[in-house]
Amino acid sequence: MGAALRRQHRGAGASACRRRKGGQRGQALGRSRGGFSTKVHVRAEGGGRPIAFVLTGGERPDHESLPALLRRLAGDKAYSNRQARGHLRRHGIGAVIPQPKNQRPCALLDRTAYRQRNRVERLVNRLKQFRRIATRYEKHAANYLAMLTLAAVILWL
Numbered sequence: 001m002g003a004a005l006r007r008q009h010r011g012a013g014a015s016a017c018r019r020r021k022g023g024q025r026g027q028a029l030g031r032s033r034g035g036f037s038t039k040v041h042v043r044a045e046g047g048g049r050p051i052a053f054v055l056t057g058g059e060r061p062d063h064e065s066l067p068a069l070l071r072r073l074a075g076d077k078a079y080s081n082r083q084a085r086g087h088l089r090r091h092g093i094g095a096v097i098p099q100p101k102n103q104r105p106c107a108l109l110d111r112t113a114y115r116q117r118n119r120v121e122r123l124v125n126r127l128k129q130f131r132r133i134a135t136r137y138e139k140h141a142a143n144y145l146a147m148l149t150l151a152a153v154i155l156w157l
Helices: 003-008 016-022 062-069 082-090 111-115 118-127 131-135 141-156
Strands: 030-032 035-044 050-057
Touching: 030 050, 035 062, 035 118, 035 141, 050 062, 050 141, 062 082, 118 141, 131 141
Parallel strands: none
Antiparallel strands: 030 035, 035 050
């Protein structure tokens, strides 16, 4: 066997799938039912303009990004769990989060404050008007966060 042939068939290496997974650590990419995805958690001011962003992988639970965004939280049912509500109470933050049907009801929900949550939904729709944000062209999370910041600056202007 020639030296060139031995070099080519030295042994099995890591599969292409395994190599690809190692390169995605810390890139806010997660595998969910629809494939790779990124969740953008947004904190907005009262007028519906963005203040802060946190990126997580698509399979990560929403409540894990909670401490990075908090002051007062008006969130959807994904943020309703015992750990998140306990964290909010310890820090004196008012929560406007409805209870999912599979949880027992606790506090009354301030419906007028909860209706203002649609401002964040409209903000996300305005951000997705930027094609780079909607499709995540950037491979690295830092670059994607920079594009989100540029889009936020444009929305503030």
